[in-house]
Amino acid sequence: MATLAEAPAPQSVSALDFARRHGASLAVGLFLLLLLLHGLLPAWSLVPPEAWALPFATWINSFVVFLQEDLGLVVVTRGIADAVQFLLDIVRNLLTGGRRGFGLQAVPWVMLVALALIWGHYLKGWRLAALAGGTVFYLALFGQWRNAMLTLSMVFVTVPLAVLLGFGLGILAFKSRRAEQALNPLLNIMQSLPHFAYLIPVVVFFGVGQHAGALATMIFATPPMVRMTLLGLKGVPENVVEAGIMAGCTRAQLLLTVQVPAARNAIMVGVNQVIMQCLAMVVIASFIGASGLGYDLLLKLQSLRIGQALETGIAVVLIAIALDRLSQAWAEKQPLHRERRPWWQEHIHLLLAVVAVVGSLVLAHFLPEARRFPRGLTLTTAPLWDGLVDWITLNLFDALQVVRGFMLVEVLIPLRDVFLWLPWVAVVIFAGGLAWSFGGLRAAATVAGFLLFIVLSGWWERAMITSYMVFSALVICVLIGIPVGIWAASREWRFKTMQVMCDTFQTFPSFIYLIPVIMLFQVSDLTVILAVVIYSVIPSIRYTMIGLRAVPSQIVEAGLTSGCTPLQMLWKIKLPLALPTIMVGINQTILFSLFMVIIAAFIGTRDLGQEMMRALSASDTGKGLVLGFCVAFLGLTADRIIGDWSARRKRQLGLA
Amino acid sequence: MDSFKGAYPSAHAADVESGTQPKIACRQVWKLFGPDPAGFMARHGGNPSAEDCAREGYISAVRDVSLEVAAGEILIVMGLSGSGKSTLVRCLSRLIEPTAGEIDVDGVDLLGAGPRELIELRRHKMGMVFQNFALLPHRTVLENVAFPLEVQGVDKKSRRQRALEIVELVGLKGRENYYPRELSGGQQQRVGIARSLAVEPDIWFLDEPFSALDPLIRREMQDEFLRLQSMLHKTIVFITHDFDEALRLGDRIAIMYHGVVDQLGTAEELVLNPATDYVAEFTREVPRANLLSVASVMQPGESAATGGEPVRASQRISEVAPRVLAGDGPVPVVDDQAHPVGVLTRERVLDMVFGQGRGAGGDAG
Structure with a gap:
């Protein structure tokens, strides 16, 4: 591209045009040329010299120290960590029994099987009921119960938090153009950061353990919710919004009674994505001490106990499929008018659920096997x-x-x-040239900037x-x-x-x-x-x-x-x-x-x-x-x- | 609404007293789209030409439109897509802010109304029906219709009562608990109409309400619309791109082209005296015999005609054509008080219906 810039002024427009039209071929050509000249290129253009590496890491670390200690952020982060841990403890103890579960015993496994069946049937009928109920039964039968409950408690805590956070940010971005412009590149980068990249700062700010895993998961799962909320709100047909305005809505009424409900489908897709992201991340969060199926899986894989790992893996997969299908069915469930029916028919699923809860508690009182799946009966x-x-x-x-x-x-x-x-110079020119010919100067500058960061990072x-x-x-x-x-x-x-x-x-x-x-x-x-x-x-x-x-x-x-x-x-x-x-x-x-x-x-x-x-x-x-x-x-x-x-x-x- | 009337001293107090005040009046309304419409208007002395707009990258959706709508009148705004008709009606309802111009509603300056007043105005005075129905998908028919009442805080019982009445009025009794997607297009638009009528507005905007419907249903809905209007006597601005629809429904028709109102008048005026080639092109295929009155075709004057029984000047040509064409002499024309006002000749009728005649006093002698 340097040669193009030196072209004489009168011809430069047409030369640029020509270059632009054949930008892709030029980029490839230049790339190949540089490879041919590999032997002649100076050493600094092959591998970035170590002396060039900028100490990005040190800068970030001193900034973190500044935040944590000088600004006293450590108090805030500790507060957040405690709050999340508190929520986790409650949900976890409700599921598996313990001090913070309001003194209740563990939820009987038969109750969860029954509730999964009823919920699945309510959302989409017998097949979904079988999938949901069958998954919960698998967890009990194959001895995955305790770990699965730990994983699920993480999901139950992180999903609502991520949904709320994402929904709030989505509305903010919808309401304020400036917020949207600020959030957009941030979301782009967040969604292309690998899972591990989330774990490290979380460890630094929040320590290791269950709560750290939950926080990393929550941060990881929020971006799609922001995007889908924004997309849904923007996708509400203009006519519908105008109808709301003409009905005399105030701004708040317009948002809450017209725009958000009309964007329901997209928002529910966001919820579904949050659930799936949470589950994927909860498994990976085992690296920073989040116990559950993921941790179990990690241990078994590291010790090459493949058979057991496979069983745990199937449990994770079943939970993933069941949660995905349940939340999808929920998202797709559209209201239908119904003929008037007796109230017990209208609320049949709710009634059944109450019966299941009460019945299973009574049953578990007399028959301990209904509470904890008997160890002797588990299969492997x-x-x-x-x-x-x-x-x-x-x-x-x-x-x-x-x-x-x-x-x-x-x-x-x-x-x-x-x-x-490959010389790094050639790679940067190649990628930059392609970006230039497809997307213009800005695209080229962006791409070159990305790659130069890597060059200067020393990696x-x-x-x-x-x-x-x-x-x-x-x-x-x-x-x-x-x-x-x-x-x-x-x-x-x-x-x-x-x-x-x-x-x-x-x-x-x-x-x-x-x-x-x-x-x-x-x-x-x-x-x-x-x-x-x-x-x-x-x-x-x-x-x-x-x-x-x-x-x-x-x-x-x-x-x-x-x-x-x-x-x-x-x-x-x-x-x-x-x-x-x-x-x-x-x-x-x-x-x-x-x-x-x-x-x-x-x-x-x-x-x-x-x-x-x-x-x-x-x-x-x-x-x-x-x-x-x-x-x-x-x-x-x-x-x-x-x-x-x-x-x-x-x-x-x-x-x- | 009295407060709204009182809030802004009317620019046309005299009109109010004389009782001829239009319901809606707009003067020199402009709507430009571009980076800095107000500055652009100012630079060109408030009257930029189409070339100015094209050169500086502005789109003039509405150009210098002035029109008045009388109380109880149906004004049709007619034009093809991109002619600016939807933008114009959105300026009249202030869904879009006009770039320049004045709009009065009941003599009160609409553009001076603040957000709160605008909400009040929409809650009580204006209703709007949309092309793609614009129903709220998560609400039943009844809840959709009651929605405008709900947002203004009417209690649940009375709004249900009112919604039930209107749902019955538009012929949807028995469908109250259906959701929009369970209804056909025609039924959905009935819900849209019912919703816009729930607050009993004086002014009713309809933005291509029947364009998304099948021809047969469209016809049915037009009849329904006329039936409702005969009961309700609203002041109506009705947008359409269908000239037949305009002829069937409108008292007066404004034809828009490239943001400009080319001509505004009754259907007869448009057909007989098209102001521009564009209007002439539009009206060429109109079945004239159904549209034109005897008065517009006759030769005026008190000449003694021989043709026996006279016809009335207000009759349509299609009604009298068999007699005129069957007889051999000119037929006398009288007004409603039976005074002779002119004669109708066979040649004139034939020329008017099949030829390119331009009406009374025209070149067909």
Whole structure:
């Protein structure tokens, strides 16, 4: 780009125009040129010299000390920590019995099974009832009860707090343009910070333990609620708002009786997202001492007790699916008029719930087994799974070892070396050039700023290792995801089935995906990449499918009447039109991969994630946050470039 | 509402006394969209041309509109999409702030009303119906209709009572507890109409109320609208892009084009004397025989006609055409007091209905 700036003034406009039109090719060309000249480039342009590294971490840490000690924030944070701990204790003791549960004994497991059944039936009928009731019964039957109750108590405390906080901020952003402008970039960064990045500052400000986990979870889960509240309020049709004004609403009446209720659907989607985010984060919060299923899972994975880990994992997955479906059914439940019925029919579910509560308490009084599931009756399938793992190790070890060895030695390690060999100058020019040609000068400046931060943070090489793993995973995801998406989009039933599968797999907390891969491949880069692929292939499939199905039927018919073969239809009509949507999917795949690569750090990687784990165990906020920003900026760079491209392409195609 | 009347000294006190005061009067109303509309107006002496707007990136949705609506009148504002008709009605209800101009309601300056007064005005004096019904999805029919009463704090029993009455008035009895999405489009708009009438407003704004409905339902709703108006006698500003609808419902029609009211008059005036080519284009396909009166087609004067039984000047051409066309001489025309006022010839009727005649005293001699 420097050469362009030096172009003589009279021609500069047309030269700029030309460059702009071919910006992408120019960026690629310049990138390749720099790679060819690799040997001639000065050393500082290859790997950022250590002397350049700015002490961001130290600055942040001294700022934290200033906040905590000089400003006395420590009093505030301690107060918050105590309040959250208090809430947690109450909910927890109600569920499992204890001092702060108002002296009550633990809730009988039969009561929770019954309530889950009734709630599920109320929201959507028998199938949901079976899912919800069955999940609770699984927890009792497989001896996961206590840990599950700990996890659920975290969810029950964090979800309402995150919903309230997000809802309030959403309304604030809706009411004040300035607040929205301030919140928007903050939310962008928050949503691209990996889970771990939230843990470290929370540890510094709030210490370790249950309450710290809850706070990290709450902060992590709030952004989607803010976004959905804002989106919902903005999406209320203008006519409806005008109708409210013409009815003579005051501003407060307009907000509370017109806008918020009319935005209910979007807001409920936000609640659903908060629940899922909370569950995912509660599992990961086990790293900072939040007990429950996540902690259990962590211990079992670390000691490679795969069978038991799998059982715990299934408990987490079941809870995730059940909570997701319940909250979705709640969000989708639309009011219907009914003929007048006797009051007991009108409130049948409420009555049943009361009966269930009273009945189970009475039952538990006489029959202790109804309160605590008898230990002798619990089942476990762990030996079966351990046997399977043993069998795999014994019989498939050589074969798997060959695959693993080949992939590592022939593919992954050379690829990693290429990434490490790339001069940072070339990478910045490449990304900046693409951003410039798709989104203009501002986009280019933003992207360059993101990458320069990484250069100056001193974590360039680690960031390149992270990028290499994300890139490898991305390639596999695209190779799998797009064909599967094409396959699924071609028939109605495949589309529907695949959508249900995508929905289901996406609800699993990312952590879970590590279990099966460790079973097969033990610990290595390959394991990490495979786990990442399983997790992040979903958006590639989903958006390919959606993009292809969204091609207007008249265009397809026009293709058919022009005599396209099915293959021509795909190549010449459907794929080009679906490409912008597919790219949105790929963008998400990249973000998902980044998160998962970082999470996978705890089974052993050598990238930003590993450093983040170290920062976590040393409670080093500064380092942790700087690493978090590095990850976030990698994600935001990809997001900006692909997002701009996709938006531009949609405009060109007239789809936007 | 008395307080509102009293709050602002009327600019037209004389009109009030003479009893001819319009219900709504707007003078030189402008609505510009752009970075600094007020400054832009000031720079161009309060009258920027279309070129000025285009050059500086302003959009003039409403340009220098002056019109009056009499009490009990149905004024139709007619134009295609983007003509500014919706913006104009939103200026009249102050859903949008006009950039310049004056608007009086009952002789009181509407633009001077503060937020509180505006809320009072909307709670008692204005009702509005929207194109896409704009019902509140989370409320039943009854709750939607009672909503304007609810926000002004009417107690639950009386607002229920009132809502039930109006729901019955618009023909939705038995559907009170349905939710909007359980109703057809026509039924939903009946709810919209009922809601706008709940507070018994004097002024009724209807913004393309029937445009989203099927043609047959639309026709039915137009009849329903006329039935209601014959009972309620509201002052109405009715927006539409459908000229047939305008002809059926309107006392007077304002045709808007690029933010300007090209012409305002009765349907007959528009057809006979279109002020601009645009209006002429619009009115070309109108079935004239149903629209024009004998008076507008006859040759005026007291000439002695031979054609026997006279026709009345106020009759429509379609009513008298069979007689005039069947007879061979000119037919005498009389006014309502049976004074002869002119003659109607066969040639004139044929020319008017099928040709391009321009009405009484026109070129067709």
